[in-house]
Amino acid sequence: MRTKVEDINRNIYDIKNKDNYEFKIKKGLSKEIVEEISKQKNDPDWMREIRLKALETYEKLDLPTWGPDLSELKMDNIATYVKPKSDLNSSWDDVPEDIKNTFDKLGIPEAEKKSLAGVGAQYDSEVVYHSIKEDLLKKGVIYTDMETAVKQYPEIVKEHFMKCVPINDHKFVALHAAVWSGGSFVYVPKGVKLDIPLQSYFRLNSPESGQFEHTLIIVDEGASLHFIEGCSAPKYNKVNLHAGCVELYVKDGAYLRYSTIENWSKNMMNLNTKKAIVGKNAQIDWVTGSFGSRVSMLYPMSILNGENAKTEYTGITFAGKGQNLDTGFKVIHNAKNTSSLVNSKSISKGGGSCTYRALVRVSENAKNSKCSVSCESLMLDDISRSDTIPVNDIRTDEVTFSHEAKIGKISDKEIFYLMSRGLSEEDAKAMIVRGFAYPISKELPVEYAVEMNNLINLELEGSIG
Amino acid sequence: MDKLLEIKDLHVNADEKEILKGLNLTINKGETHVIMGPNGAGKSTLANVILNNPEYTKTRGTIEFEGKNINSLSADKIAKKGIFMSFQSPEEIPGISTMNFLKVAKNKVTGKPVKIFEFKKEVEEYMEELNMNPKLINRNLNVGFSGGEKKKNEILQMLVLNPKLAILDETDSGLDVDAVRTVSKGIKMYKSKENAVLIITHNMKILSELKVDYVHVLINGKIVTTGTDKLVKEIEKDGFAKYKKAEI
Numbered sequence: 001m002r003t004k005v006e007d008i009n010r011n012i013y014d015i016k017n018k019d020n021y022e023f024k025i026k027k028g029l030s031k032e033i034v035e036e037i038s039k040q041k042n043d044p045d046w047m048r049e050i051r052l053k054a055l056e057t058y059e060k061l062d063l064p065t066w067g068p069d070l071s072e073l074k075m076d077n078i079a080t081y082v083k084p085k086s087d088l089n090s091s092w093d094d095v096p097e098d099i100k101n102t103f104d105k106l107g108i109p110e111a112e113k114k115s116l117a118g119v120g121a122q123y124d125s126e127v128v129y130h131s132i133k134e135d136l137l138k139k140g141v142i143y144t145d146m147e148t149a150v151k152q153y154p155e156i157v158k159e160h161f162m163k164c165v166p167i168n169d170h171k172f173v174a175l176h177a178a179v180w181s182g183g184s185f186v187y188v189p190k191g192v193k194l195d196i197p198l199q200s201y202f203r204l205n206s207p208e209s210g211q212f213e214h215t216l217i218i219v220d221e222g223a224s225l226h227f228i229e230g231c232s233a234p235k236y237n238k239v240n241l242h243a244g245c246v247e248l249y250v251k252d253g254a255y256l257r258y259s260t261i262e263n264w265s266k267n268m269m270n271l272n273t274k275k276a277i278v279g280k281n282a283q284i285d286w287v288t289g290s291f292g293s294r295v296s297m298l299y300p301m302s303i304l305n306g307e308n309a310k311t312e313y314t315g316i317t318f319a320g321k322g323q324n325l326d327t328g329f330k331v332i333h334n335a336k337n338t339s340s341l342v343n344s345k346s347i348s349k350g351g352g353s354c355t356y357r358a359l360v361r362v363s364e365n366a367k368n369s370k371c372s373v374s375c376e377s378l379m380l381d382d383i384s385r386s387d388t389i390p391v392n393d394i395r396t397d398e399v400t401f402s403h404e405a406k407i408g409k410i411s412d413k414e415i416f417y418l419m420s421r422g423l424s425e426e427d428a429k430a431m432i433v434r435g436f437a438y439p440i441s442k443e444l445p446v447e448y449a450v451e452m453n454n455l456i457n458l459e460l461e462g463s464i465g
Numbered sequence: 466m467d468k469l470l471e472i473k474d475l476h477v478n479a480d481e482k483e484i485l486k487g488l489n490l491t492i493n494k495g496e497t498h499v500i501m502g503p504n505g506a507g508k509s510t511l512a513n514v515i516l517n518n519p520e521y522t523k524t525r526g527t528i529e530f531e532g533k534n535i536n537s538l539s540a541d542k543i544a545k546k547g548i549f550m551s552f553q554s555p556e557e558i559p560g561i562s563t564m565n566f567l568k569v570a571k572n573k574v575t576g577k578p579v580k581i582f583e584f585k586k587e588v589e590e591y592m593e594e595l596n597m598n599p600k601l602i603n604r605n606l607n608v609g610f611s612g613g614e615k616k617k618n619e620i621l622q623m624l625v626l627n628p629k630l631a632i633l634d635e636t637d638s639g640l641d642v643d644a645v646r647t648v649s650k651g652i653k654m655y656k657s658k659e660n661a662v663l664i665i666t667h668n669m670k671i672l673s674e675l676k677v678d679y680v681h682v683l684i685n686g687k688i689v690t691t692g693t694d695k696l697v698k699e700i701e702k703d704g705f706a707k708y709k710k711a712e713i
Contacts (some may be wrong), residue, residue: 411556412519412520413556414556414558416516416518416519416520416540417552417555417556417558418556418558419539419540419541419544420516420540420541420543420544420549420550420552421544421566421570421573421574421622421626422541422544422545422570422573422574422626423541423569423570423573424539424541424573425539425541427541427573428541431558431560431561431569432558434560434561435558435559435560435561435605436559436560437560438559438560439560
């Protein structure tokens with residue numbers, strides 16, 4: 001573990017490429033801008049109509065009246081579409097040098113060779129690389145960028161696009177639907193089980209811009225998939241915006257594991273929306289690590305619509321100086337014998353703020369359901385914040401429900417104990433924090449678990465006196 | 466005689482209250498010292514303050530180790546100089562196995578890379594001597610260990626880190642007869658002419674198998690008398706009443 005820590009190149013995430021776009025739309029949001037994006041993307045009419053309708057909805061909806069302060073976000077200063085100087089490629093050799101270098105440094109092509117069944121890589125607003133292993137193609141698995149899906153599989157997209165997450169869900173969903181660009185589309189046919197994961201990586205390079213990728217995944221009956229999503233951006237002084245949308249359909253008897261490592265730079269407003277509709281005997285597991293961004297509002301939701309549907313949420317949030325990370329999990333139990341298990345941890349330091357905000361709803365027909373929630377917070381100093389705001393709406397008596405919350409400061413006694421064994425104060429704190437995070441980090445894909453430990457060390461460096 | 470530890474006129478506060486009130490103590494290589502005293506006399510404070518636990522403030526006096534003032538060194542630096550403390554209530558640290566922790570500690574204290582295969586063998590041998598369940602080595606540090614297992618784990622760390630001075634803060638408290646005997650055995654294994662032990666205890670049993678050089682009675686923040694192991698027997702019989710009166 002130590003050698004890896006010492007070997008880390010701390011500048012990986014912060015490498016800024018020149019803002020070398022082919023086309024960057026003018027800042028702000030208007031009907032003309034949305035129409036221009038639609039034109040640039042050669043949308044079919046039905047998609048253009050969705051965009052325009054979504055813009056109307058956006059204008060009608062108010063900003064959330066709760067949660068972190070979003071006043072720094074001015075849509076007039078954000079370019080919602082930045083087309084990189086690259087087409088969609090199926091070979092890394094064809095990706096322009098500067099873009100390819102960025103993904104090289106993030107370790108994407110290497111991970112692809114070693115441990116992935118397919119990769120998508122988005123740079124600013126467009127996907128620049130997509131690949132899938134030959135044998136999966138033969139089994140009928142589809143893994144492509146969202147634009148290709150709109151054109152090649154319009155019926156599937158029409159049936160599912162913005163149906164799991166309705167356009168009027170909240171203001172930033174409406175914004176997303178109006179200006180979305182890029183993202184991945186996955187279809188796993190009935191009974192097909194992928195034993196190695198697919199991964200999409202989203203990189204936002206352009207300053208004062210937004211990324212609005214759309215991820216649509218359908219895991220058909222009895223099929224199984226592990227999907228990994230990674231995201232990062234270099235740091236700028238001005239605000240960037242991420243308002244992605246993830247729609248997941250886990251059909252009867254299917255399994256989906258959705259892992260995310262979010263490492264946006266600290267000028268990012270991360271206002272992301274993720275939902276899954278889960279069928280009979282099906283299961284979705286969310287594994288989430290949130291480390292970056294200035295403000296995050298992110299609450300993945302599982303809607304358990306089929307009997308015996310299951311969901312697990314395993315999440316960790318790490319907020320440092322100047323960060324306000326408002327995250328959590330929502331679950332709707334809509335059928336008999338459904339179950340949910342939540343294990344959330346948060347770490348705050350240097351005045352950072354972590355909020356665990358959650359909803360558990362058990363409807364009247366969800367008899368014999370089970371829900372167990374555990375959330376723990378660790379504060380590394382006296383100036384940081386941690387809050388837990390759970391909402392439990394349980395409409396039947398025939399349910400087993402438990403909620404456990406623990407908020408605590410890092411223990412001086414533990415630090416002293418470790419220091420008495422020769423560890424410096426920094427090493428002692430890092431060991432305690434890694435130990436606290438371990439139950440979560442062990443669930444992350446292995447490269448990301450290493451990355452998380454590195455991030456913890458990075459975050460703790462220089463945090464002492 | 467080689468002087469290891471020398472404490473002069475040490476005054477220590479905890480939460481603004483004076484706990485140690487002018488304590489003097491000298492420990493040389495090869496010696497075994499025992500500190501006894503009633504509850505609240507300042508015994509654990511003494512152990513903690515030698516390692517510079519930030520919960521305590523030194524208001525006067527000096528602590529020297531091998532001739533150097535260590536008053537303001539942090540605990541990790543003191544550990545690197547060769548002082549070890551066995552904790553009264555060892556902390557539980559999730560997420561790191563006992564074996565990995567021992568490796569990290571050994572590496573930090575010595576500043577040298579640890580030869581994994583040899584080291585593992587050494588640890589396993591010590592564990593066998595200490596009658597420890599070999600499975601504990603893969604469990605997280607002290608997490609879910611019984612009281613006795615935690616204390617044995619402290620003795621294991623002492624053996625592995627092989628300090629110049631080991632301070633045992635009530636390592637025997639709460640242990641059954643067999644475990645006390647095991648701890649005592651561990652101390653004997655560790656002890657050599659080159660190092661020293663300071664045992665803080667209420668319990669006479671741990672001392673019965675050890676050769677004790679000095680016994681100090683600590684009352685109300687000061688050492689009121691120092692004697693040989695005969696003093697242990699006397700206190701076992703009569704308690705601290707005599708010394709408490711003298712103090713008043």
